[in-house]
Each structure stands twice: as C-alpha cells, then as structure tokens.
Amino acid sequence: MVEPLTKVVLNPVQRIIEEKFISLLRSCKSCERLYQIQAQIVTHGLQHNDFVAPSFIATCSRLGRMQHARKLFDQIPEPNTATWNVMFRGYSQNELHRDAVVLFGKLNRAVAMPNCFTFPMIIKSCAKSKGFVEGEEVHCCAAKRGFKLNSFVATSLIDMYSMKGCIEDAYKVFGEMRDRNVVVWTAIINGYISCGDVASGRRLFDLAPERDVVMWSVLISGYIEMKNMVVARELFDKMPNRDTMSWNAMLNGYAANRDVELFEKMFDEMPERNVYSWNGLIGGYVKNDLFSAALESFKRMLVEGHVVPNDFTLVAVLSACSRLGALDMGKWVHVYAESIGYKGNLFVGNALIDMYAKCGVIENAVAVFNCLDRKDIISWNTIVNGLAIHGHAPDALSMFDRMKSEGEEPDGVTFVGILFACTHMGLVKDGFLYFKSMVDDYSTVPQIEHYGCMVDLLGRAGLLDKALSFIRNMPMEPDAVIWAALLGACRIYKNVEIAELALQRLIELEPKNPANFVMLSNIYKDLGKWEDVARLKVAMRDTGFRKLPGCSVIECNDSVVEFYSLDERHSETESIYRVLKGLTVLLRSHGYVPNLTDVAQGI
DNA sequence: CTAGGGTTAG
Numbered sequence: 001m002v003e004p005l006t007k008v009v010l011n012p013v014q015r016i017i018e019e020k021f022i023s024l025l026r027s028c029k030s031c032e033r034l035y036q037i038q039a040q041i042v043t044h045g046l047q048h049n050d051f052v053a054p055s056f057i058a059t060c061s062r063l064g065r066m067q068h069a070r071k072l073f074d075q076i077p078e079p080n081t082a083t084w085n086v087m088f089r090g091y092s093q094n095e096l097h098r099d100a101v102v103l104f105g106k107l108n109r110a111v112a113m114p115n116c117f118t119f120p121m122i123i124k125s126c127a128k129s130k131g132f133v134e135g136e137e138v139h140c141c142a143a144k145r146g147f148k149l150n151s152f153v154a155t156s157l158i159d160m161y162s163m164k165g166c167i168e169d170a171y172k173v174f175g176e177m178r179d180r181n182v183v184v185w186t187a188i189i190n191g192y193i194s195c196g197d198v199a200s201g202r203r204l205f206d207l208a209p210e211r212d213v214v215m216w217s218v219l220i221s222g223y224i225e226m227k228n229m230v231v232a233r234e235l236f237d238k239m240p241n242r243d244t245m246s247w248n249a250m251l252n253g254y255a256a257n258r259d260v261e262l263f264e265k266m267f268d269e270m271p272e273r274n275v276y277s278w279n280g281l282i283g284g285y286v287k288n289d290l291f292s293a294a295l296e297s298f299k300r301m302l303v304e305g306h307v308v309p310n311d312f313t314l315v316a317v318l319s320a321c322s323r324l325g326a327l328d329m330g331k332w333v334h335v336y337a338e339s340i341g342y343k344g345n346l347f348v349g350n351a352l353i354d355m356y357a358k359c360g361v362i363e364n365a366v367a368v369f370n371c372l373d374r375k376d377i378i379s380w381n382t383i384v385n386g387l388a389i390h391g392h393a394p395d396a397l398s399m400f401d402r403m404k405s406e407g408e409e410p411d412g413v414t415f416v417g418i419l420f421a422c423t424h425m426g427l428v429k430d431g432f433l434y435f436k437s438m439v440d441d442y443s444t445v446p447q448i449e450h451y452g453c454m455v456d457l458l459g460r461a462g463l464l465d466k467a468l469s470f471i472r473n474m475p476m477e478p479d480a481v482i483w484a485a486l487l488g489a490c491r492i493y494k495n496v497e498i499a500e501l502a503l504q505r506l507i508e509l510e511p512k513n514p515a516n517f518v519m520l521s522n523i524y525k526d527l528g529k530w531e532d533v534a535r536l537k538v539a540m541r542d543t544g545f546r547k548l549p550g551c552s553v554i555e556c557n558d559s560v561v562e563f564y565s566l567d568e569r570h571s572e573t574e575s576i577y578r579v580l581k582g583l584t585v586l587l588r589s590h591g592y593v594p595n596l597t598d599v600a601q602g603i
Numbered sequence: 604c605t606a607g608g609g610t611t612a613g
Contacts, residue, residue: 054604086605117605124606155606186607217608248609257609279610315611350612381613413613 017044018051025052025059034059036069054086061090066099081112088121097129104138119147120156127160135160155187162191182208186215193222213239217246224253229262248276255284275307283316286323295319295329309336311345318351322358330355334368343373350378358387380408385417393421412444412498421451423460430456444523448474452481459489464498480509487516491523499523512538 021044024037038047038056046052060069064379073079073087091100098407104122114122119142126135129494138155147602148154154173161170174180174188179259185208192201205211205219216239223232236242236250245272254263263284270277285294298317301309309317312339320414321330334352344350349372356365369383371377372496380403387396400418403410410418415438422431435454438444451474460468467486471478482503490499499520524532568578 058604082604089604115605120605147608150606152606159607181606183607190607212607214608221608243608245609252610276609310611312611319612343606345611347611376612378613383613385613417613512613 004234021046022055025055028059028063031063034063047072050080050083054083057083057086057090058106061086061093064094066090066096072327078111078295081115081118084110084112084114085117085121088118088125092121092125092128093127093526098131100130102402103163105134107390110291114141114145116147116150116152119150119153123153123156124158127156129164132160132164135164138165146299148176151177151179154184158184158187158191162187162194165195167191167195167197171467173507182210182212182215184212186212186218189222190218193218193225196399198222198226199295204254213241213243213246217243217249220246221249224256227257229257229259242275244270244272244277247271248274248280251277251280251284253281255287258288260284260288260290273305273307275310275313278307279310280306282313282320286316286319289323289366291320291323291326291388295324295326311348314342315347315351318348318355319377322351322355325359327359327361330359331596339546343371346372346374346376346379350376350382353379353382357382357390360390362386362392370386375406375408377411377414381411381413381417384414387423388417388421388434391424393424396421399558410442410444412438412447412450415444415446416449419450419457421455423457427514428457428461428463448476448479448482451476452485455482456489459486460492462493464489464490464493464495468498468501478505480506480513482517484516485508487519491519491526494523494526496523496529497529498513511543514543517543534554 021037021041023158023494025034028034035387040359041047041052041056047056053072057069060066060072069090073083076083079087079103084103087103088100091097091103092332100122104118104125105113107118119138122138123135123142126132126138142150142153142157154177157173158170161167161397165344167547170188170191174184175183180363185204189201189204189208192198192204200221201222202304205215208215216235220232220239223229223235232250232253236246239246247266251263251266254260254266258545263281267273267277276299282294282297282301285297296318298309298313301307301313314333317333318330319325321333328353333355337348338350349368352368353365354469356362356368365383365386372379380399384396384399384403387393387399396417400410400414403414415434415571418434419431422428422434431454435446435450438446438450451470454470455467458464458470464486466487471482471486474482483502487499487502487506488500490496503520510516517536521533521536521540524530524536567573
C-alpha cells in the first residue's frame, strides 16, 4: 500500500479485478462462498482496498456476519468514510444499534470524516438503542460540521427527539431549518402525534406547503390511534390519492375499533391488496372473535390472494385455530411454517404451542416447545398453562421447575397456570405456598386473576367458608369472576347459603348476565327446591335477558361447523342423529348410563 | 451509500 490512489487511477487491469470482486460479492449468498471469495481477495492483496472492502463488509452484513466484517475493518489502517459508513449500516441492518454508536465514537480519532450519510444512520441507531445522551452529542457533532440544514440529518434528529418524548427539541431542529421538504414536515407531524398531541400535528399539517400520501397517512394514523375513526375517515375521503398502505391503515383502524362491516368494506373496495391487507382482514376477524371467517379468509388468500402468507398471517390463523379447536388447519399451518423455516420466529413458535395445547394435542405442544431453539417468557407460559389446563398438572409443575432452572423468571401469567394446576390436583397447601412465593421470590404482586385462582382452589376443594373469608380479605374489590368461581363451587358442594350470597353480589356486578341465575337455579334443582327454581325463573325473566345457548364447534372436511343442543340446522341432520343414536345404543350395551340431569331442563 | 407511514404470541 505505497501509492494506493495512483494505483487505482492508473491501473485499468486492477480496476477490472476490483469490479469483478465487487460483482462476485454482490451475488454471494452463503458464508462458505464468502470465505472463498475472501481468500481470492487476499491473494490479490485487495482486502483493504477502498472499493472492495466496503463491498465485502456489506456482504457480511447481508449474511448477518458483522463480527467477521469487524475483524476485517479493524485491520484496515485508514478506512475511508464509505468503509466506516458501510460498517454503521451493517450494524444498523442487523439491529446492532449499540455497536454502531460505540464504533462511531472511534471515528473521532480517525483520519476519515463523517459525512451527510453518516449522521442519519448514527442518530437512528442512538434512538433505537435509547442512547439519547450519545444522540445529543452526535447532534452537536453534526451541527459543528455544518449539517444542521441537511434534511436527512434533520429528519433523523426530529425522530430521535420525538422518540425520547422531547418534542420541543424536535421542533427546535425543525424551526432552525431553511428549506423544509415534505419529509421533514412529515417527521415533525409524526413527532407530535407520537407524543400524543394530534391537534398540533393537525395544525402543522394544515400549515404544510405540500402534502403527499405519506403525510396524509401519518395524520390519519394519528386519529386512528386515538380511536377517532370519524375524522380519520373524513381525511381518508379527502386525500387526493390513496395507496395500499393508507387503505390498510383504515382497515386496521376499523378492525381495532370492532367495526366488522366497515373493515370488510375497506378490504372489498381497496384497489390493490398486499400481504398486509390480507393480514389485516384475517387479524381483524380474529380480533372480533370471528374465527371461522378468519380461516375462510386465509383459504381465500391462498387461492386468490397473489401474495405469500408471512409469519403475521400464520400467527393470526393459528390463533383462530386455537379458539376453534381447528386441529387439521392448525397442523396444515404447522407444515407450512416448517416449509418456510419459522424456527427463527418466536411468535409463530409460541402460537403453534398454544394451538396444539388448545386443540388438545398436548404432546405436539410439548414437542414444538422442545424444538424451539430460543424460548421466551411467552413460550414457557404457554406450555405451563397448556399443561395445566389439560389436566397434566404434575407436568405443569415440573415444567415450572425446568423454567426456573433454565433461568427464566416467572411472571404473573406463569402463576395463573401454576395455581390452576394446584386447583386441578387439590393441592391447597401448595397453592398457598406458590401464591406467597410470587411476592417473596419473584416480586410479582398478585392480581385479581390470582385471587380468582385461589378462590377456585379453595372452592373446588370444598373449603367454601375459607373461600368466602379469603374473598373478604382481598386487597381489591372482588369482581364477577371471583363470585362466579365461588358460586360454581357452591354448586358442586350444594351450599345454598353461600350461593345466595354470591348471587346477590353477582346481580349487583353484572345484572345482565343470566348465567348467574341459571347457576343458582341448578343448585336449587339439585336440592329439589322447586319453588325457588320457579321464583328465580320469574326474577330472571324480569331482567329481560335470556341466556344464550352454549354452542360447540367441530372441524369437519376443512371447515368448521357449529352446533347447539338438539340442533337441526345442518343439512345432514338425519344421518348425524342416526349415528348418534347408534353410538348411544352401543354405549348402553357396554353398561354406560348417561347422566341427563342437566340436559333440556335448564330454565 | 443515505430520510418520513403498516399488521403478530401466553
């Protein structure tokens, strides 16, 4: 490296070789190949070359090998600015924002100078790694070097200060600019909105000399965020041109606000649909408890969507499967997920665990759990709760031990599963030990759902008086779930006095819920107190609400069918009941006596 | 070689 500059300019052969390496690196798709190319580069002595080195680092970054890139970078005696920048970009693209910021600190003592490409990247990395102190230093550095008026730098600064919640500082950057383009305007509008001040965002929007589709969408999203769909819609109708993203924003807004008709309308009317649109539709149905519709839309997406489902799609679909018990579809999604290599995605992995658990195939849930190469608190909670709900209480408890030994800190959700497992096994004493351990060992303050678990634990163990005094000593006001748990226990143990007390509270808390009346009525019925049954029936009629009949769903031939007791809506009703009758006869011939006390006798 | 707007799990 005696005269690198003249070499580059004067040697056309070397220039061709450099170009060759750069194009090889650009098409490189694996680390093995990368190392082969690197060996060639070294034999040509070009590893520190001003053009080849950045290209090499960029390739490392693309393949997620930033450590490898750094090794080379540290050996370059005087990296040029482009080489520094490509390192920063690599860290940023690999979400190693902290590394970018730290490396930027070393640029001070280097020969190369940061340029207008450097600052936006570093400021973004500061914001992303919450290094706001460093961010301000970088701001000073950029100002000193005369980049105050650069719109790229300003945009990143406005974003950073907004993210920090310092909208005044963001506005100062905005105010000091000379020529503000639409991107800078959008950044400051977005800043106000993300600080919760949509009104100021709106004022700036009205002042802006130019508005494009992004600026419109930012403002609309602001209104959607504050659940003001009316103004969002007004703006949406007024904006001069809409792109798919703006349509999707409206779709998701209506879905989040539980307006099924309007989000379906958005989806139907939008001129172009991408994977976000389909995910919005499917996820919208899931958010609104329309799980069959979610699965139907997913099938429609596969057939006519012209887009490839992604991890977001799979999570929404798996969630619908869990809620419906649609195991076949869930399994299909699992195969599909394997084929696109979901393992890196915890959302999908966790959704799969939940799907198998909720569909009753707990072995598969455990298998998926064990195959995850990374687990988070949600993975552990899903499997612990899945085991607990499925009556594998001892497994739930040993999974809990494994969780602790693998260094995962349990949280409130974990303890819901643990307490549930104790309830299942009637482990009253252990339940109380775990309840105490929440606070003592994990500084997790028990929430109302944990108190609910404890009431259930005591109630199902038949300790109704203890359950009642536990409720009376709760640090918070008991809600309907708590009293309903007690009422349920009263049914099991036929305790009328406590049941009447619980119902009284329940009528105060949810006067519209007929299920509570039904529960007490069933207790009277069990004890043959028919006058009381009749009295309650009148009381319930006076509320004007009827209990919705419970409905079951079953997955059959790729679709989900729902049915009620004595349902005759299905087109194959006759054959279904014929089979059912046959099964009953078969069961009776083996000595089975059906328990019909609860059937067709409800109020 | 740079900037502003999207969806996911217990």
